[in-house]
Amino acid sequence: MxxxxxxxxxxxxxxxxxxxxxxxxxxxxxxxxxxxxxxxxxxxxxxxxxxxxxxxxxxxxxxxxxxxxxxxxxxxxxxxxxxxxxxxxxxxxxxxxxxxxxxRFATGLDRIPLTGIPLLLVAEGIEKPGNLGTMLRTADAAGATGVIVADPTTDPFNPNVVRASLGTLFTVPLAIASSAVVITHLRASGVRLLAATPAGPVAHFAADMTGPVALVIGSEQYGLTAVWLEAADQAVVIPMPGSVDSLNAAMAAGILLFEAVRQRAAAAHS
Amino acid sequence: MxxxxxxxxxxxxxxxxxxxxxxxxxxxxxxxxxxxxxxxxxxxxxxxxxxxxxxxxxxxxxxxxxxxxxxxxxxxxxxxxxxxxxxxxxxxxxxxxxxxxxxRFATGLDRIPLTGIPLLLVAEGIEKPGNLGTMLRTADAAGATGVIVADPTTDPFNPNVVRASLGTLFTVPLAIASSAVVITHLRASGVRLLAATPAGPVAHFAADMTGPVALVIGSEQYGLTAVWLEAADQAVVIPMPGSVDSLNAAMAAGILLFEAVRQRAAAAHS
CATH class of the missing domain: 3.30.1330.30 (Ribosomal protein L30/S12)
Structure with missing residues (x-):
């Protein structure tokens, strides 16, 4: 040396x-x-x-x-x-x-395997690297099939994403694409789109997550855009009985992902 | 002026x-x-x-x-x-x-109302102000009865706690005490202690959260101490089917809290 x-x-x-x-x-x-x-x-x-x-x-x-x-x-x-x-x-x-x-590694939609019963997290327009990193870490922990970053505001290769992800940027399959392309791709693959929104008519735990499903979360400030709300097969709300009416975006993603873990475990045992 | x-x-x-x-x-x-x-x-x-x-x-x-x-x-x-x-x-x-x-306002255990069917979050030894603030925000959203900070490492009056909590430091009842005092108090009040730990023999969603319950989360680095693991009525694990074996402490708290929201909603409708 x-x-x-x-x-x-x-x-x-x-x-x-x-x-x-x-x-x-x-x-x-x-x-x-x-x-x-x-x-x-x-x-x-x-x-x-x-x-x-x-x-x-x-x-x-x-x-x-x-x-x-x-x-x-x-x-x-x-x-x-x-x-x-x-x-x-x-x-x-x-x-x-x-x-x-x-x-930088490839991040095309073909990176996400859609065999079996996919459990996907789609994050639209996330702004904070820490939130995107936490979403990756949490999606990995939940055994998600992959994370799709739609119309990213923050760059998934930002050092703070790598850090907050604890390196799960490299373990959980990751794709980056425009929302229109993601929607077309997932629809063609038979994946149900569950959009998280405060206006959702159904509680997240009342939606079936045991089939091929993508959980779709919007940006910290604005939530999901109309493109996703219109494309969604179902809009769901995380019920909040308390005084605040919002959760951190990564927290919302984690609550949805682990509800899917619960439903799938229950389905496997029934 | x-x-x-x-x-x-x-x-x-x-x-x-x-x-x-x-x-x-x-x-x-x-x-x-x-x-x-x-x-x-x-x-x-x-x-x-x-x-x-x-x-x-x-x-x-x-x-x-x-x-x-x-x-x-x-x-x-x-x-x-x-x-x-x-x-x-x-x-x-x-x-x-x-x-x-x-x-600074009073943070005695008497600040937490234990009437009805309490849903409490107990956070032991949390180190990062951002995590404690996110826990407060999430506990508020979940309609928790209160948050008890046991043996705090970070000061709940740290400006970054106020900030990450979005001000829910003032909306969700908060108490600060030593673990020994908290355990005695909650036991005397008939509150079940559910301790989250990777070694838990039961999945969190298999534990009953519809009665008076405290969800107990440990510090970022070390998890719960033996005091809590021994005092707990039940030890639960958040199942992680993926490659990483840990979640951010605030994320773990949120997943438990919203599982309680789900169970209580289901119980109310049955």
Whole structure:
């Protein structure tokens, strides 16, 4: 290994920092994956990692060198950097000494397998990276077949999505497309569209989720657009007996997803 | 009204900034409530507001002056401040021109009404203000009887709790106590304790939540302590058919709370 990169103003460090900007990610087809857990999931999923920055002084555990070796063995360039340079490249308060530049992977609708009895989450126009990341993590936990990001406002390759997802961006099948294309695709595949909206005439738990189904959630500020409300097979509301009349968008997604888990478990046992 | 406070280094502004520190909140018995929605809920709930800082240049809507007048009418000191001074006092990226110093309210266990069929959320050792705030918001939406914060790590009067709760810190009854005291109190009141833990032998949806029940959630990092696992009437797991084996703590709370909403609606209709 060559000498560590010492300077926070090294061009390689600056190139990583630039990937915080979506325009740079779009122009280069690259994005940043930081952290042991996230990189483990990326590596397991076969994500192509171009460059790995390592800073052994910042390692929290004992497994980091083995992960770095595993990634190096796939032909990835590994650069050792100083703590000062690593902190500059990192977008975390407490960096863990592992940060990679990875190639953006394909996100076509064909990434989502529609065999069996699909359980999909469709998120329209989500604005906050933290919410999209939490949706991915929760969809993975629920065993969802995939997550479809329709008309995204936030970029799924935003570093805060990777982070909030805990790396499930790499484990749960992900597709990105316009709402019109998603609707046509799911209809042609026989997937029922359940749209979550405060105006839904039926409680979410009264809707059947045991067949092929897509749970559709709208943006934080505006909810679902008319396109989805018109396309939906059924509009459902999460009943809120309390004083507030809204939930965080990721929370709403989680409540719907785990209602599907419940219904499917009940159906399997009956 | 006297001349506006122009300088960000004015002692009154500095006193507000100091309330970001828990030690200052504990010493003064004061905390900060910022934002139109949050202050509306605080005012509706009868929270004693000592000082209101207003900056009309930053108002986003048209209702702010009426709210300021309503708060002034209760005897609150209202100070007009410059945008520069307001931005210094604010902990938000986009301040809305309304920020108050309020008196901490009582948070004894007697604040939680245990009549009827209580549905309680107990959160043990929660570390992140955003999670505690989201739990409050979600508990309110679910119509929970109250939220009990056991052995808090994060201070419920942290400004980020107020913010993430959207002001439901003032609408849902809140109590703070040690785990031992909470357990004794709830047992004496005939409330069943359902502890959420990955080791739970029963799925959460297989546990009865239609009677008086407390849903108990542990900290983000460590889950529930042995004290709660031993005291619980039933340990339940949220089944996760996917690849990750954990949910965000607030998400887990929301999934349990809305399962209780579902069961209670079903019981009411049967």
């Amino acid at each position: 060559t000498d560590p990169i010492a300077s926070p103003t090294n061009p390689r460090i600056k190139a990583v920092v630039r990937l915080r900007d979506r325009t740079e990610r779009d122009a280069t087809g690259r994005f940043v994956v930081e952290g042991y857990r996230e990189l483990t999931r990326a590596s397991d999923a076969g994500i192509r990692i171009e460059t790995l920055l390592v800073c052994p002084d910042l390692y929290l555990g004992e497994n980091e060198p083995a992960l770095a070796d595993r990634i190096r063995a796939t032909g990835t360039e590994v650069l050792e950097v100083s703590a000062a340079a690593f902190r500059k490249a990192s977008y975390r308060d407490r960096p863990e000494g592992l940060l990679a530049v990875a190639e | 006297t001349d506006p406070i122009a300088s960000p280094t004015n002692p009154r502004i500095k006193a507000v900034v100091r309330l970001r520190d828990r030690t200052e909140r504990d010493a003064t018995g004061r905390f900060v409530v910022e934002g139109y929605r949050e202050l509306t809920r605080a005012s509706d709930a009868g929270i004693r507001i000592e000082t209101l800082l207003v900056c009309p240049d930053l108002y986003l809507g048209e209702n702010e002056p009426a709210l300021a007048d309503r708060i002034r009418a209760t005897g609150t000191e209202v100070l007009e401040v410059s945008a520069a001074a307001f931005r210094k006092a604010s902990y938000r990226d986009r301040p809305e021109g309304l920020l108050a110093v309020a008196e």
